Amino acid sequence: MTHYDLIVVGGGVSGLTLANRAAYRGQLSILVLEKETRLGGCVHTWQAQPDYWLELGAHTAYNSYKNLLQILQERHGLEEIIPRRRLGYRFLDGGRLQSALGRIDWLELFGRLPFGLLRSKQGLSLADYYSALFGPRNYARMLAPAFAAVLSQPADAFPAQWLFRRKSRMREVPRRYAWDGGLQRMIEALVANAPFEVATGMPVTAIRRQRDGFEVMAGGEMLVCRHLALATPPDAAARLLLDSLPHVAARLSRIPMAEIESLAVVVPAARVRLPELAGIIGVEDDFYSVVSRDPLPHPRLRGFTFHFRPQRLDSAAKLARVCAVLGIAPDDILGVHETVNRLPALTVEHVDQVAELDETLRDSTLYLTGNYFQGLSLGDCADRSTREAYRLLKTHHRHHRKEAHHG
Numbered sequence: 418m419t420h421y422d423l424i425v426v427g428g429g430v431s432g433l434t435l436a437n438r439a440a441y442r443g444q445l446s447i448l449v450l451e452k453e454t455r456l457g458g459c460v461h462t463w464q465a466q467p468d469y470w471l472e473l474g475a476h477t478a479y480n481s482y483k484n485l486l487q488i489l490q491e492r493h494g495l496e497e498i499i500p501r502r503r504l505g506y507r508f509l510d511g512g513r514l515q516s517a518l519g520r521i522d523w524l525e526l527f528g529r530l531p532f533g534l535l536r537s538k539q540g541l542s543l544a545d546y547y548s549a550l551f552g553p554r555n556y557a558r559m560l561a562p563a564f565a566a567v568l569s570q571p572a573d574a575f576p577a578q579w580l581f582r583r584k585s586r587m588r589e590v591p592r593r594y595a596w597d598g599g600l601q602r603m604i605e606a607l608v609a610n611a612p613f614e615v616a617t618g619m620p621v622t623a624i625r626r627q628r629d630g631f632e633v634m635a636g637g638e639m640l641v642c643r644h645l646a647l648a649t650p651p652d653a654a655a656r657l658l659l660d661s662l663p664h665v666a667a668r669l670s671r672i673p674m675a676e677i678e679s680l681a682v683v684v685p686a687a688r689v690r691l692p693e694l695a696g697i698i699g700v701e702d703d704f705y706s707v708v709s710r711d712p713l714p715h716p717r718l719r720g721f722t723f724h725f726r727p728q729r730l731d732s733a734a735k736l737a738r739v740c741a742v743l744g745i746a747p748d749d750i751l752g753v754h755e756t757v758n759r760l761p762a763l764t765v766e767h768v769d770q771v772a773e774l775d776e777t778l779r780d781s782t783l784y785l786t787g788n789y790f791q792g793l794s795l796g797d798c799a800d801r802s803t804r805e806a807y808r809l810l811k812t813h814h815r816h817h818r819k820e821a822h823h824g
């Protein structure tokens with residue numbers, strides 16, 4: 418049986434940032450196991466043409482993602498960061514494109530704002546906090562669809578404190594950026610020359626506790642590790658822990674998942690009637706959002722990823738909706754790519770639940786990371802992974818000191 422100091426299950430941004438942080442000084446033997454043949458999870462770039470890519474999942478990173486940027490800087494350098502042009506989002510309501518300004522009820526806004534500004538977000542949902550701040554009509558007309566577009570799911574119950582957290586920025590990096598070749602390349606940069614092993618196409622199917630660590634069954638092989646990090650979606654982590662740590666599994670299984678049916682198209686730029694924009698926010702539409710590639714322009718092509726609500730339309734109906742929104746004919750489409758994304762559907766109650774989870778794990782050699790601890794963004798994932806990696810390094814060194822003492 419092969420033995421590692423640390424096995425990380427899940428090769429998305431959370432798993433890879435945790436492995437990088439834990440590999441600090443290269444003292445631990447680390448293996449990352451990813452079930453798909455592709456690393457990245459929700460970071461998923463489609464190479465639509467030799468010189469044109471589109472993002473099926475995450476598309477924009479910010480210079481407030483400091484932990485992620487620090488790791489990339491150490492591992493690979495930041496030369497492949499490319500700034501995204503600043504373009505606006507438009508609302509699509511009843512077939513009409515509108516700017517945010519066109520949807521604001523100014524009277525309601527001015528009646529509210531001065532009273533709401535100092536209110537804490539703690540314990541409040543997006544709907545509670547922002548309805549009080551901007552007024553219920555402004556919330557329903559503007560913010561509810563905008564938040565659903567940002568979070569790719571109905572977002573009213575999402576904890577307000579987990580969106581737009583104040584963070585310091587890495588000033589030398591553009592405020593909003595992409596990665597040359599797509600964010601998938603950024604994921605690859607996280608493992609380039611890394612002092613840990615990565616195995617793809619290796620689904621972990623079972624986990625057993627041992628006296629001094631864990632047995633991990635992956636791809637028909639039994640592996641052994643002292644420390645185990647789960648960086649999968651919470652429902653997958655719950656399934657894996659059901660037998661060995663049922664109390665942790667029970668807490669994880671309380672976090673439901675949302676599905677997003679994402680469909681990307683590439684079209685000749687000359688055929689699209691839409692103005693240049695960052696994206697479209699659907700108002701009571703079949704999609705939450707359309708993310709455009711216009712912030713990274715191309716001389717001949719335009720690309721759009723539609724994030725559809727689940728189980729509403731089949732592929733043909735989705736393409737019909739795409740053509741209607743873009744004002745194109747089906748023959749104009751040069752390429753299509755579809756995937757199903759999954760994100761945790763977080764609510765205010767989960768803030769306390771993950772705090773309790775952390776309390777349960779305090780003295781354990783099991784580590785949990787992902788997009789369900791303090792927010793969904795790539796930066797939130799890297800922040801969580803950094804915290805868990807520091808807990809791991811502390812536990813590891815404490816254990817070694819104890820062993821040396823007894824030895």
Ligand SMILES: Cc1cc2nc3c(=O)[nH]c(=O)nc-3n(C[C@H](O)[C@H](O)[C@H](O)COP(=O)(O)OP(=O)(O)OC[C@H]3O[C@@H](n4cnc5c(N)ncnc54)[C@H](O)[C@@H]3O)c2cc1C
Nearest residue numbers: 427429430431452458459474475476477621787788794795
């Ligand atoms: C449509 C969409 C748009 C987004 N846009 C942005 C954006 O613009 N900016 C931003 O910052 N964030 C964005 N996000 C959020 C962000 O992309 C995700 O929250 C983040 O990538 C999640 O990373 P993760 O590693 O925690 O989870 P995931 O990406 O879900 O990775 C988990 C990994 O675990 C693997 N796995 C699961 N089970 C097993 C198993 N049994 N064995 C081995 N491996 C397993 C999976 O295959 C997967 O690769 C977006 C998300 C979506 C869906």
